[in-house]
Amino acid sequence: MFQIKRKVGKIEIVLDAKKVGEDYLLTLTGGEEHVGAVAVGLFDEKNQRASSSVITMPGHREEYLALDGARQVSRVTKNTSVFVVGIHQDDISPEEIKNIVSAAGKMVENFISFYKKGDELEEQDKDLKQRHEMNTRSKA
Numbered sequence: 001m002f003q004i005k006r007k008v009g010k011i012e013i014v015l016d017a018k019k020v021g022e023d024y025l026l027t028l029t030g031g032e033e034h035v036g037a038v039a040v041g042l043f044d045e046k047n048q049r050a051s052s053s054v055i056t057m058p059g060h061r062e063e064y065l066a067l068d069g070a071r072q073v074s075r076v077t078k079n080t081s082v083f084v085v086g087i088h089q090d091d092i093s094p095e096e097i098k099n100i101v102s103a104a105g106k107m108v109e110n111f112i113s114f115y116k117k118g119d120e121l122e123e124q125d126k127d128l129k130q131r132h133e134m135n136t137r138s139k140a
Contacts, residue, residue, distance in 0.1 A: 004110050008103045009096045011089050015107040017073075023080040024073055026111070028065060028104055034086040036060035039067045040082040041074030050075035052083075062087060065101065069108045076112050 012032030013016040017053040039054040052071040061108060062085040070083035 002111055002114055004107050006107060008100050008102045008121065009089070011087070011100075012051040013087060013100065013103060013107070015104075015111060017111050024077060024082070026073065026081060026083045028083070028085045028087065028107070030089070032088040033087060035084055036062035036086040036088075037066040037084075038050070039063075039070035039083045039085075041070030041072075041083065043074045043078045044078070046077070060086075066105050069104070071136075072108055072112065073128060077115060 003014065005012055005014050008030070008136075011031040013028065015026065016030050017024055017026045035057060037054055037056045037060060039052050041050055041052040043050050050071050052067050052074065054063045054067040054070075056066075065087075066083045066085040068075065069085070070081050073081040074081065085104075087104075089100075092100075
């Protein structure tokens, strides 16, 4: 499980990520939590491309964050991702929206860096296990 929090203006936004089998479920919430947009990211092995689709609740504007986040996560992980976004701040200004969008993008980048480090550690672990097995066999 991964979680990162950022204070942006008057609210705190939180990105939670959880592995579900080989796939990922991410939530990005802040202020008055809710579900404003839900996107699914897919990775096409044949074409080596990621795509995403979004459903936005009436009256909400989080579709860009969900759509882009799902696509980015699926592109890097090469797995399906579901990205749920719900951020609400009363009387929000255009500048505050810009700051939240920027912070959210950086938070997704932080998750991707975390994922890549974990992937590298898994590869190193596999290498160590293989070397150990080879050494054990050669001693037998």
